[in-house]
Amino acid sequence: MDQQALLGLNPNADANFRQRALAYFEQLKVSQDAWHVCAEALAKGIYSDDHVKFFCFQVLEHQIKFRYAMLTAVQQQLVRETLMTWLQSQLMNAQPEKTFIRNKAAQVFALMFVMEYLTKWPKFFFDILTVVGLNPRGVDLYLRTLMAIDAEVVDRDIVHTGETCSLYLQETRRNTLIKDTMREQCIPSLVESWYEILHTYQHSNSELTCQCLEVVGAFVSWIDLSLIANDRFVNMLLGHMSVEVLREEACDCLFEIVNKGMDPIDKTKLVESLCQVLQAAGLFSIQQEEDVDFLARFSKLVNGMGQSLIISWSRLVKVSDMKGAQDTLQAIESKGPLMLQLLVHEDDDISSNIIGFCYDYLHILKQLPMLTDQQKSNVEAIMLAVMKKLTYDDEYNFESEGEDEAMFVEYRKQLKLLLDRLAQVSPELLLEAVRRVFNTAIQSWQCTAFMEVEVAIRLLYMLGEALPASHGAHFCGDVAKASALQDMMRTLVTSGVSEYRHASVVLEFFETVVRYDKFFTVEPQHIPHVLMAFLDHRGLRHSSPKVRSRTSYLFSRFVKTLHKHMSAFIEDILSRIQDLLELSPPENGFQALLSNDDQLFIFEAAGVLIVNSEYTAERKQALMKNLLTPLMEKFTILLDKLPMEQDEGRQAALADCLNHAVGFASRTSKAFSNKQTVKQCGCSEVYRDCLQTFLPALSCPVQKEVLRSGVRTFLHRMIICLEEEVLPFIPSASEHMLKDCEAKDLQEFIPLLNQITAKFKAQVSPFLQQVFMPLVQAIFEVLARPAEENDQNAALEKQMLRRSYFAFLQTVAGSGMSEIIGNQGVENVERVLFTVIQGAVDFPDPIAQKTCFIILSKLVELWGGKDGLVGFADFIYKHMVPACFLAPLKPTFDLADAQTVLVIFKLCISTPDCLHFQGPECIQYLQQEYLPSLQVSPEIIQEFCQALQQPDLKVFKNYLKIFFQRAKP
Template identity: 50%
Template structure:
């Protein structure tokens, strides 16, 4: 061993020494005898005092066992056996660190899965023999069994088919060979070390829990083990492990009647011993495990009930009675103050409710249980006094997750008994909200939260619960009225404000029935309770919720628009470096307000004023944009430059969002707002050639251009050449890549009518792309390579968009040399571009061009291109080593390639067959028989030819 290299294993070593140790590690793994050196070092005792070196050696040996041991010879097997003997009978086991013991156990298990049962049939005899040597060997024995479980059984590990088959054989062999002896050894360990070494007993219980899933249940569920397990449940140091072990035993896959018998037998002995009652010492960890055990009992019984129902109804009734006997325990744990304990029985709660849903009629006791569940649920949904609303951490996040589970339970209870849910929440609302000032925060919040939750629990609430007829007003409508009258929106705490606004928006249809509540609701949104709240969280959420609220009831807001616009005026001020970006709402929040205001203007009843109102809303953007652009250009501080750029980009994003109020050009025209947005576009285009922060600013500009394609339609076309002209002056791959989707959007929207425009911009754009892709660059610049690849993909998508939208004349009308160059780039993409989706796209382009131009009447020398380039591409691409036919995406490209060939045949007929037979296929060293076979296959229907084509290349590449 390289002593100097091993010194780098110490945590105190310098970086160079650690690097050398890592290199030595890789060298030993790769070498033929590195593992042997490590075995000698480990077994010699030289490094017994150095844990790092021992672990290092074991890792090298592990690599050998995982990768090469299965094909080892007799001598190698002997050496591994020697190592395993040293591990199992290791005299230093008492002082070994736990991580070393685990690694040694893993080494034993890795050799085991290769050698057992064929190369080492008496493995378990050797393993079982060591437990007589003392407690340290028992420890290693149990760790080895756990490691074997990890390699052979653990369902959380994904195994290959071969490994799964191997593991099944191992378990079958163990069932015949040793599991009886193993269970005897477990009983021996449990009884012998119960008093002296409880850690060994706990590990043994873990082993039993792991192995019970696949061994015979009678080996453990018997008069030898069960009394022990029950007794352990009363011993403080053993009860948690015993509880886990019983949980695992009850989880074993079994037939329903056998499972019921198992659960009930354990229930009986545990109840008789008092073990199912939470201990008086308030050990939360044990209570948590006990609650999981009760949850499992209920879940297993209900699972058996589902299997028996309709098949064996008499026994199904008995199982349901057994479930009912567990409900008191369920309610006890569900109501525990500790949320982890309560949450651990939620599955049982949900399954029990599911059972009750299938009952024709609930029994009085079952109805009482449901009411109790509802009571406990409301209590548990309340925020705790310790909840930190200002700085939510891990505990708060855990409570929110737990609360989500409770909301699901509430929904299910409401589906089971909708009247109970309505009456319960109605009582809360009636008693709490009118007197909210005298109530605790959490009581007020949970009341509104449950009112909100009814909307999800009772889906009909949006339709049937709100009507304009006061005589038919529902309970839910009454509750909304109570909440709005109560003035609870003046509550000082943000959590109540947030829940209040969420509830308003959930039941926004209420305001269509009772519009008299709209003014007060609007004021709540606008003042210090909403947009002007001291909490940024409330302000932000209010902006989003108001956008939803306003869109839904916009018809009823007509009379309040002047007040709304006035109140929102200060909130539409841009965040700029000049005001320190300290406006009340963030950039993202303002997006919602701009869209809301736009929607309200568009749907308002005063058409002559719409354009003036829209201009007023967008005026801050128009006024400050040019100023910010100039300041950014002259600013030398990069941080301030970035702030200006963010403000400029955000200004364009806000204008884009304001255009969302218009569904298209007609809407914008009807509102008289075209000039407003066109003028803004002219202002924004100043940013096309900014000297700094171009990528960030161009994001906002492109976003606005995309929206204007929708809102201005063809009126935007005169501006596109200007944008392109600036782009091609100093083309960059990423900018061109980001610009192409805009052109694609124009093509797909206007199709054939955009031909003249596309004709004008086509070659300048293509030339800029070619220039950028072929520009010299640093070979090590990975970012540039990635940008070029993205641009190349966009280029092929651009060509595909053209040929897919009946605009092939744009290509046909190009100069012959330019067209030839473009076609060759498509062939190059089909053959050489290492991106299967793009290759598929290229073959698709070639196929569509063939369908349009490939007839006997030649178009621009296209027939020559077919024979010189296209047909060879259909063979060269699949034959490339990088073309993996087994890959799903590549297989799709191959299918498109076959379609391309088929299209050529359909358009050129016998001429193509002659070319293949006489001129091309012989150059591929194909025999005459193969050539005839290929040409015959080409004349079959496309499905048969595609299958043949795939098998042809699979054979060619094998």
């Protein structure tokens, strides 16, 4: 072997040596006999370096996996002998191999097993067990090999190597045959070997015992359960449950046994017998157990037993075996105390592992016609446990949330599902329990720990989704009929709890008042108090940035839903938020209270308040000017500064600030639904002023991408708000946006043109006539620019630009404005039409192809008649009809792909359109000229033309797909 290349296998080798080692490995993989050298090195123990030994196994693994069928029978025998020789050597070595080598060896043994067990090596396990006996090193390799075989043959989570569906099915059939043969020939012997290993090493070698338990757990899902679920095995496993180093793995093994699919009556008996011996062994005494890692595994086991019983109950009910169902239900009920102890355990992992059982148990109770006292008691106990476990602990870090905090958030989501299920079982009980907890905490919030106050408000918040409307999730103007929710909301907003110093309580307060905004429509007298909380140190001016940020969004929602009740204090609100609406240039060094994203919500809220107020149009106009004029003034100053700034970082910061100014103005327009409201409010002039202020940014020589993006977005909004008043600004804006543009610029500009075209149609026809060819030429120029062969980003940008270009042509044709294309001069029209044909045929992009066929179909409809565009009939025969055949016959055209089927559908429309507008000429052309030129047989030509002429488009569509499948080479 290349000794220099082998040096590069060491992780500490330099890059050149590592590169050489990699190249050497690739060389050996394709070599005819390199595997032989590696096999010999392993069998004779030539190399002592761990990385070289691992390398040899890798080469052997590749040979078995991908080139084994190419070996002769003698060579295959040599591979088997090499592996067995290496295995024997492990029993005598002074030191065991490193774990990573043993794992790789196990993988290679497993691959050999998969290749040979059914044909040439039926005694695979017998041979291995004969060699290893009960030698601890041999047993270790035997167990690792069994786990590797499980990964190859059984484990459903493993992604198999099949690249095609047929290969995957072939592997599945092979794996099924392997398992069937193992069940017949060797499983009893394997189970006996596991028992011997467990019996021999349970007191002397915990690592081997745990490995063996893992193997039993992995295999039990598909072997005869009676081989494992018997007195000698179960008694041994129970013995392991009391040994500290074994009990977690024993727990997992029992879990796999319990999860085994079987008859529901037998499953109930199995679970009950296990429970009896576990209880007799004292394992149900949760309070005495201090090992939380073990309890987490034990909780998972109890969850598995509970869910298995529930599945059995459901199956028995389904077949009307009421006696069996009743016995199983009693078995489920008997686990209630244990389930509750685990659910309420202070360790969240232990609690989380039992939630599935609780959830499914409640599902059973929901189906019962009446609950017993014990069942009601269980429901209440689960309810109290959920309320307790929802509570934050002292260690939760609200300012810097890490992995532990994220896990608790996920755990809370599980508890929320449990609360929803509780509401389905007994909504009255849940409502009463929440009411009790809520009132206790809120009435004495000043002297109650933050986590108890927070969870009390959180429970009120969660009731909104948990309870159906018939149980109080609505609010009523009649005080006599006021629901419990209404009472709690009144308590919440009048208690003063929004003054609580902890951020989590304040946030929960704001989340809840926004969720129950309907409460304020029936009791609007509370709105001023809540608004003040939003506006002062409790909300938008809170010391925590997290609270300020979330509150800005919630404030916007609160205003949007309740603005009708705020008319009396709109100007007061605007005055109080004035400083929060200021644009913060990067050079002032002032740390703003709100981020730019947060400010968007405040601007939107201000816009909503002004637009929906009861003021006169003049007053609304004045307020909107007061809101937007400072933005425009600062924008002009900063835009003048930008080209003079030399530092790129400062340039980017200034451009970002300018973009935010445009975004803020745009956000205020969200308050308008259409132009009518803009006119009614007298605000058209303000937004026209904004346009005049922002448009010069398009000609700024630096930071073009950022500035153009912001102004483009604003133009989109103004088309909706100002309608035709925006049109005078479009030509100038377009001219600037078409200068020095990249693919992305054009791609983002085209939707603006599409919006204008679709909305204004004939009104913008002169402008579109003028801009059409400059736009098309700009697109062609960008698409023609050379790019690096492997530059995927550039290729993707060009693909997206091409799609946008075709979408533009589709919009123009679909808006009844095909003359914009037709009036561009013969050469230009031809050029455009050829690009559409090219898009339909040459580019393997189903989305673009579909669009192109829509365009062609529309143009046939508009130009295909006798009075159509001059020369278009020739274009149909020479280019369009061939496109309808050439596209589906391309190797890249996937007839099984959903997008491609849509293209075919458009094809179906296009071809009959040709027939409709060109009459018998088209049929004659297909029969006598075009289809014969494709070497289509006369019979199929006749069949195709008949299908084309029948009136049912759906029938023709189905025929067409079959036609192309047959015609594909």
